Amino acid sequence: MKRLVVLGAGESGVGTAILGKKEGYDVFVSDKGMITEEYKNVLRNFEIEWEEQKHTESKILNADVVMKSPGIPDKVAMIVKLKEMGVSVVSEIEFAAKFTNAQIVGITGSNGKTTTTMLTHYVLEKGGLDINMAGNIGDSFAKQVAENDAPFYVLELSSFQLDGSIDFAPHIAVLTNITPDHLDRYENKFENYIASKFRIAMNQTEKDYFIYDADDEVIVTYLKNHPIRARLLPFSLTKKVKNGAYLEEGNIKITIDNNEFNMSTTNLSLKGNHNVKNAMAAATVSQLLKIRKATIRECLENFHGVEHRLENVLKINNVQYINDSKATNVNATFYALDAMKSSTVWIVGGVDKGNDYTELYPLVNEKVKAIICLGMDNSKIINAFGNCVDNIVETQSMKEAVNIAYKIAERNENVLLSPACASFDLFKNYEERGRQFKEAVREL
Known part of the structure; x- marks a missing residue:
């Protein structure tokens, strides 16, 4: 035995x-x-x-x-x-994959993977596939293989799960983007983290598919120097692609072997450019798995997003409170600030994973009225943004942070929780952090 x-x-x-x-x-x-x-x-x-x-x-x-x-x-x-x-x-993914014959869609990336995974699962399930969702979401993949195996899986995969894979090979792999994250686990070398993400394609063959963001320089450069065997299906907001997805005059266009799909971005339920990309990735997977085009369109119009990801909580005195607790790295917070259409009080901080905040400067200068730090050690945030924002406040609890935000924010402004850090100093995980934010807002 x-x-x-x-x-x-x-x-x-x-x-x-x-x-x-x-x-x-x-x-x-x-x-x-x-x-x-x-x-x-x-x-x-x-x-x-x-x-x-x-x-x-x-x-x-x-x-x-x-x-x-x-x-x-x-x-x-x-x-x-x-x-x-x-x-x-x-890893669990490597172990469990040996005991199922399912077709697997694997989704990884520094940001957008949860939304893309849930959106893909939503479309495929509505399209009639018997499909389970696992990985970083819900019941573990291994448990589902043991207790209610299905012919299809969509798996959200972190770099840590991919590090422990040897033979794992998804039929369809999606790489949403790569930005510096978790560098503390990769000897502070970005190239180690990049290689880790690309393990998703390591065992794929010519019969498999690799869907990726063609606007992401890191991914494009890596593919040039490390060709993979799977068939490439890029998606892009800026350039036309022959096979894959691109944007043309506000329409998503997807072509796979002369089979075409079109949809206007104005009808997407999730707003923001990053969500156009998430929709492109999910729709490309759905096209490959032969879901009806009408079903794909309908799903992209009706999907309501993920808890703790740019989630509108309440409007109080015409101030919108937004829970983006799932933003545990700088790039995720970049998307959140980019999506803000008016002046914003930003709640930020937690356990820093070697963050470089410089890419946020233009957005903070343009949109952030005040910063509320929520962490045990806020010195790095204060040093980073001291010259961009006049009003920086330190707090030690979510309740205190929300109460101060309530005093600072004025009509038609936003209060955004988008920490850009892990949650482990004051909270169990990002979910608990998000729930505490929502409770504190409801108590105002």
């Missing part, structure tokens, strides 16, 4: 344990932190052995395969040791 050791008992870890058990592995789960009661009960129900607040070497080093949670860096001593011993260390 092969031994599977799972490091980290979160959603992906517990899902992998369930699948491993079902596939006849001897399974052991180890978590350095505390395991939630909910997950402990699942492990007990499946009679899976587990430990918390420690990693017992003797129970881990005898593994045939180790699945590590995306949150554990490669340079941790235990991982280094396992690799030196020749033990295969994989």
Whole structure:
């Protein structure tokens, strides 16, 4: 019997344990932190052995395969040791993909991947495909493969999940964009992070498809120097492409082997140029999977977006409060500020991942009236924007931040929570941060 050791008992870890058990592995789960009661009960129900607040070497080093949670860096001593011993260390996505024959659409990128994943799933499901959604969203991929496998999956993939892939090959891969993010995990080398994203195409063949943003210099340059085997389908707002998607006089045009799709961008439910790109990517996937054009159009007109992503919360005294808690890097915040049509009070801060704020200067100068810092250490934000904005306030809680924003913002202005940072200093995750923002706004 092969031994599977799972490091980290979160959603992906517990899902992998369930699948491993079902596939006849001897399974052991180890978590350095505390395991939630909910997950402990699942492990007990499946009679899976587990430990918390420690990693017992003797129970881990005898593994045939180790699945590590995306949150554990490669340079941790235990991982280094396992690799030196020749033990295969994989991600949940790599492990689970071996046990399904499904056609997989894999979506990655620094920004836009959640919206694109949910939008793609929405169109494909409405188009009649029996399709599951997993990856960074909802129930883990492994758990779904174990308990309700489907013929199609759309997976939202982070660079950490791709780092642990060896043979994983989606039939359709989407790369939304690449901007510096998580550089703390990649030795502060942007090229390492870029290579990590491109692992999504590493095992694709000539029968597969690679959909990407042709306006993104980083992607275009990488493809020139590292050609991939899959068939390329670019999308662009600025140039005409022969096969793929482009914008012409306010219309999205998609061509795949002389099969054409047209739609006016004015009818898109999600506003902003970045959402035109997300729509292009989702529509290209849908074209490939033979969804009716009328269905694609209808879905792009009706899709209402993702919680914590430029989500309009309430209008109070003619001030619009907007929750963009999902903006955990500078580029995501760039899109948010770019979408603001009037003067804005900006709530920003958290755990800095090596951010470079310079690309935000023009937008901050043009649109931001005041900055409210929300983090344990705000010195970098204050230094970065001290010359752009007169009014910078430091706060230690969401309630305080929202109350100050309420005092500063005037009629027809916006209050935008778009942190550009991870949430781990004051909050459990970006969802909790967004929920606290919405509660604080409702209490005004």
